[in-house]
Every structure is written in C-alpha cells, then in structure tokens.
Amino acid sequence: MSGRILVVDDVPTNRVLLKAKLSTAYYDVQTAETGEEALEIIQKEQPDMVLLDVIMPRLDGFTVCEMLKKDPETAHIPVVMMTALDQPEQRIRGLEAGADDFLFKPVDDLTLFARVRNLMRMKIMFDELRLRDATSRELGLHNFVEEHVEDLDDSGTVMLAASSTDECSAWRDVLDQRLNVDLIEADGTRTAMDCPASSVPDAYVIQRDLMDGSDGLRLISSLRARPETRQAAIIFVTDRDDLKLAASALDLGASDYILSPFDPNELCVRIRSQLRRKKYSDRLRSNVIDGLKMAVIDPLTGLYNRRYAMQHMTTIMERSASEGTEFSILMLDLDNFKQVNDRYGHDAGDAVLQEFARRLQSSVRGIDLVARLGGEEFCVALPATDLESAAFVAERVRTSIHGEPFCRPNSTDTIPVTVSIGVSVGQGPGDTPDVVVRQADHALYVAKNNGRNKISIFAEAA
C-alpha cells in the first residue's frame, strides 16, 4: 500500500524530516516550499496525498486546501494539515476547508502512518470508482459532473455506541442541536450489529469500552467485515493520551477519530464531512449501476428495450418450464402511426408513444414485462398466464387506447390512436421466446389484416 505523497512546508528542516520518514516506509515523496508551488505540482503530478503545513507566507494551508477542494481535478486528493498550534478553532477551520485530518507538530509517527495508510486505502478505492464513473460520463450516460463533496447533503442516520449512558446523552445533545441527522443508540457490539441490512446507519460514533462490556475496536472490525456496513462512516472516540488506540482504529478501517474531551463543533464537523464523503462514494457507485441500467431502458418511454425483453423472456420461459406453467406474449403495434408523425410532427408522435407506454403499463400487472421493441412496436410478457387470460388483458389494453383519444401537445386537439395486438402462449419445452414471439407476431399480422384496432390469437392451424 504505497503511494505518492507531497509534503508542503516552508521550513526546510520540516520538509527534510518528513520526507526521510515517509521514504523509509517506501512512499514516493515530493516536496514544495510554498502554497503556489504545491498547487502547481498537484495539478501536474496528481499525488495520492498531500501533507500540508498551515502557516506559510502568502498562500496559507487553509487557502491551498480550499482551492484544491474546489477544483474537480484535485478535489478527491486527501489532505492532512499540520500545525504547531493545538487550537480547536484551527482544527475546525482546517476540517471545514476540506482537510481529512489535522496533525500536530512534531508529528507523532504512529498516528501519521496509520492515517497515511488509511487515506491511501480510501484513495485507491475512490480511484477505482471514479474511473468507472468517468467512463459512464464520457459515454454521456449521466450528467453528474464531478460534484464537490462539500456540496453534498450531510443528513443521515448516525449510530452512537458510547461507554456510558451519560456520555451517550452528551453526544446526543451535541448532535441533536447542530446536525440534521437521525440518532440511534447501541449499548454494544451485539446491538449495533443487529441492525437489519435494509436500514444500516450511514455513520457510527464508537468508543473503546462499550456499555455491554464489548470492545469498540472489535465493533469497528465487525462493521468492516460485513458487506452491508463496509461503506459506512466510522468515527472512533478515544482519550487524548491514547493515540495508539486511534492508530489501531484507523488500521481496522475507521474513517476518522476524535480525541476526547472534544469541542462539540469538532465532532460535528468530522461527522458532517464523513457523511458527505459516504454520500459521494454511494453516488459514484449508483452512477455506474444507473449507467448499466440505461443499456436496457428505452429512453423515450422509460420501458425496457428489446435487448432486455429478449433476455428476460428467456428467464420467464425457463421458470415456466420448470414450474409447468404457461406464459403468454402480446405483440402490439400502433395503427397507422406513420400518419401521426406525418400529420402532427415528430414531437406529437413521441408524445403519443409516451402516453401509449403509460396506458399499456397501467393495464398489466407488476410482474408482467412491458418493452418497446422499436418504433411503434411493443410487447408484453405475462408469466403464469394462459391464452384466455392473455386475450382478456389484450382486450383491456385495446380498449384503454381506443376508448380515450390522445392529447396533442400544446394544443386542445386530440389524436385518435388505436392498436393491433397479437396474442400467443408458450406451454411446452419447445416454445422458446423466439417461437412464441413469432407466433404473436403472426397473430398481430392477422389483426392488422382484419382491419386494425383488433386483437388476434395465434392458433396452431393459422
């Protein structure tokens, strides 16, 4: 777990010292003397992490950090600020500027290395997520232009696992007043881990000795080992004189720690910043999933597309075969749709297709698959449905389209629309989706020939 670290300090001894320390642990270290130089190197070299002195001539550390966090190209690079002054206001200002941590000089090795390892791990995971996100953005699959972590909403659910009821109420008071979060309490590892997978908290605040006698570090470890809670934010609370514990917590996967007794504002800033970070990574994850879903969705109507329909019908068919049930297919084609486009324009045509999709979807069950195969052609796959029921559904669809004329957009005119529907059923092992679709297609052809606005059922003899 190595990486490239930039050390920024205007005092030469500090630079040399930190560089030597980090190099011994096999990190690749670069140094910068001023904020300006730092910004330039970061833009060009994109290091994996920045150790940033607070007090420097001209551009101070706070300003450099803010500038880094505002630039989408560098916002994801972790920043650890360093200062000789241990003042809560300074720390809070640094965290609010977007720093990941705030260390005091002379920097304690144990905490430094634990923090560096922890941030490197996080960085590698983010890089992996960002890479995929960049691909889907390049392909135009979403417009989520690299948002600032700072702009994300910091609400969420926070679980408090403190060492006493007094401590817990003190935390609760602090957080209730200052944050927009829901709070849950846990008296120990068992209660905390008992949370159902569907509603795990976004963040945890955890002390070493929990009320039920269990060990807070073990709770961190268990949360990280469980897939549902692996991505949650975890803030470890420990005594000012026990930095070793804080380092262990970071190595076990805690996102951050705070030394007790703490300034209430500092706890809030840390929680808020972790909640935002959690949201950012959740967003990156869901962007990719959304991108993948777009490959199977018809953008105009929001229905599934042909690719997904054919895939899904195979699944329906296999399930039918194994359960010995029938499944039915409707093939639908809007009548004389070309005339709608020619007469009212493409916008009106699109609006008709959208309204048709809405009516079609609301005429079938949730388990039925509705897809647009292309142009004005649609299909519905009905699992566990015999021919008679399918014909009934088809007739209901036909009536819902024919029964009420469609609105012409930006106009009080209406557009008369009708649909022809072919129905077929799959019953045996030979009835692959392909075969049943062709049969429904054939029935659709008959419905069209019979004068349109008709349903037709595929019969073997036909």
Next chain:
Amino acid sequence: MSGRILVVDDVPTNRVLLKAKLSTAYYDVQTAETGEEALEIIQKEQPDMVLLDVIMPRLDGFTVCEMLKKDPETAHIPVVMMTALDQPEQRIRGLEAGADDFLFKPVDDLTLFARVRNLMRMKIMFDELRLRDATSRELGLHNFVEEHVEDLDDSGTVMLAASSTDECSAWRDVLDQRLNVDLIEADGTRTAMDCPASSVPDAYVIQRDLMDGSDGLRLISSLRARPETRQAAIIFVTDRDDLKLAASALDLGASDYILSPFDPNELCVRIRSQLRRKKYSDRLRSNVIDGLKMAVIDPLTGLYNRRYAMQHMTTIMERSASEGTEFSILMLDLDNFKQVNDRYGHDAGDAVLQEFARRLQSSVRGIDLVARLGGEEFCVALPATDLESAAFVAERVRTSIHGEPFCRPNSTDTIPVTVSIGVSVGQGPGDTPDVVVRQADHALYVAKNNGRNKISIFAEAA
C-alpha cells in the same frame, strides 16, 4: 482492514491457537474440524478468507481447496494452506489446487499477518468489482458467467528485475522452458518504471537488491503508486531466512513472494496463478465498461444509438464553435423500408439495415459519427466539414447504396434499396445540434418529396 476468517484444522490446539492469534488482531474467526464442516460453513457464511490445514481425515485440504475453487459461489474466497511438512511438491500441489499461499506450521506470525492483510485488501477490491459485474450480468449485458480463474489463459509479459545477470538468466531459462510468456529484463527501478504506459507488463518478478543499486521494495512501492501498473502482478523473491522482507513486500502491495533458492516449478506455478488472477480482474473491469458501452450502441447494427449521437453532436458543436469551424449533419432514411419488411420478412429487413450500416460507415471518415436514430433512420455528424463537402459525402453514400443491390439472406435474390439524405451545416453559435438536425430533417423531407433516392441540401429560405 478486518474480516471474517475460517480456520480449518482437525487438531483442537491448532484451532484454538490460531483463533486466539487472529482474534487479538480483531479478525472475526470461526473454526471447523473437518473438510466437510468447512465446506458447509463456507457455503453458508461466505467468509473473507480460509486458513486450511492440509492433512485431515477423509477430505484433505487439497480436495477442499479444489472444491472451493470449482464452485463459482466460493471461487473468489482466498485460501491459505498450512502444513507441518516443508516439501516443494506439497507446496506446488496446494498452489495448483488454487491456494493463494502455503505456510508452514508452526505458523510465523509476521508472515501470517502480512499475508492475511494482503489477501483481505485484494478481497475487498474483488468484491467491489464483482458487485458491479453481477449487476451487468443481471441486466443481461454480458454472458460472462462467473468463470473459473483457473480456466483463464496464463500467457502475458513478465518483467524480471533480479540482483545479478546470472540470477536473471537462471530465471529466464526456467520461465522460457515452462511458461508461455514474453520476458523483459530490467536492471533496476529506473529501467522498470521507464516502460511506456501503453505496454506495461502483466507481471513482475523482483528481488531485493537490484543491479543498478536500487531497492526492490522501493520498486514495488513505485509500481503500486503508478496508476498504469497498480493492477500488475508482483512476485517478490527473497532469501529463506528473511521472512521479514517478504512480509514488507506483501504490505507494500506485492501479490506474492517466493523464498530463494526455489524449485523452478514453484516459481512457474506462482507466476501462472498470478497471471490468471490479473486477467480475471482485468476481465471484471472491462465487463463493466462493456456493459456501459452497450447503453450507447444499437444492438442490430453496432452503430451508436440516438442517445450517444445527440450527446456527441453537442461536443462536436462546442468544438466547432471554439475553433471557428463548420460542422455538417446528414439525416438518412431508407426509402420504402416498410415494404422490404412486408415483402421479405423482418429477418431480411434486419439484414438490409446491417448491410446499409456497413456501407454507410465505410463511406465516411473515422472521425465522423455514424448513428442509427431508430427504425430505418440514420445520421452522420461530420466535424470540420462545410456544406459542399458534406453534399459530396451524401452523394457518395447515396450511390454506394443504390449502385449495388442488397443480398437477401439465404437466397440468391437481391433486394433493391435506396436512401434519401438531407444535408445541413452548422456555422454559428446559434446552430445547436437540435437546430441543425431539424434542418437536415427538413431537407430529408424535401428529398423524399422529390421522389426519393435523392439528396437535398437545407437552404435558409426553404
């Protein structure tokens, strides 16, 4: 970096000892007495790692490991085998069964923990990749059913960074005879890192002291810090009495290590297994990218779809505006395509669309964007192209379609096909893709009205 570990050993003392050790480091540990019990627990609990004794009654460790690696549900879980007998054949057999490492009892803590940390890190990354892969598989975006890592091809490029030319030739001899890999040599960190980003090796074999005086551990660190080589396999070669170095290498991100002097077969097995693993993770990564690409590709013709075309045209337009160049759009519509479908069937219609796409694509430049907008409607966006050149291209396309009749599939018949094309140009800042597309669409309408198989150029007055 915690996780759930299953310890499998038939000797109670061994189980208790290992469980105590690992629990102290905050891992969640379960134990099993027999291979059968282990398989049951693994199926049910899906631990993050298995420590597996070799010699057990009935099902021995080799068999259990093979069974785990054959089952797609458990193949991704890392396995470390343990034995009291230090025999190369045993080690090779274990690695060939799919084990990630082979440790000797009594297990050395340093090596054990370094290996556990290393495998946990790898497991978390794989879990992340597998999750995304599972989504795209569920959506039917690819059929890459969870392949066995063991079935993947183990060819590739391997870079050798040894401590002397003698050592290097010895490795070369061993690998040349036994593996299907290309070998490159590096005399140290600088040469190894000099490799161009486009052709980085799949795997590296690295010793501590390199020929140019640089440190092999630093090379590992630098390889892991560089995005292009972050995913490469790295095997560290170190002396039998220097386990501490091996542990450092694993912590720095080496994929595996081997103790020198080694059995040539063992080196080969380890390289082969790392090459396969690298290919597996590459495959998982590219599956997601491929899945995302499918969201912008028309499955029938392989051309870009409407979603991508509109997005891409915006980019072309913005570039034109900033460079002060023109861009042109062709809108194309096959003439009387409905008759092709009606007369020859949908299969013939699809074949015509595919052949049309091929001819269209080969009539334009590589930088031109060709897309199928839906049905029989296509478009081409031509960056840095004025109206006259665009009209020339349109005429070339028209001729290439009209000039040679299309083949009817499974038949010697041909199908006459023609296309109508509308041409327009965007020149000013007001010419958004939307506007220019509408103009080309209008020109297309004129071409159709003029009797089809025509090109028509949009004129402001029209």
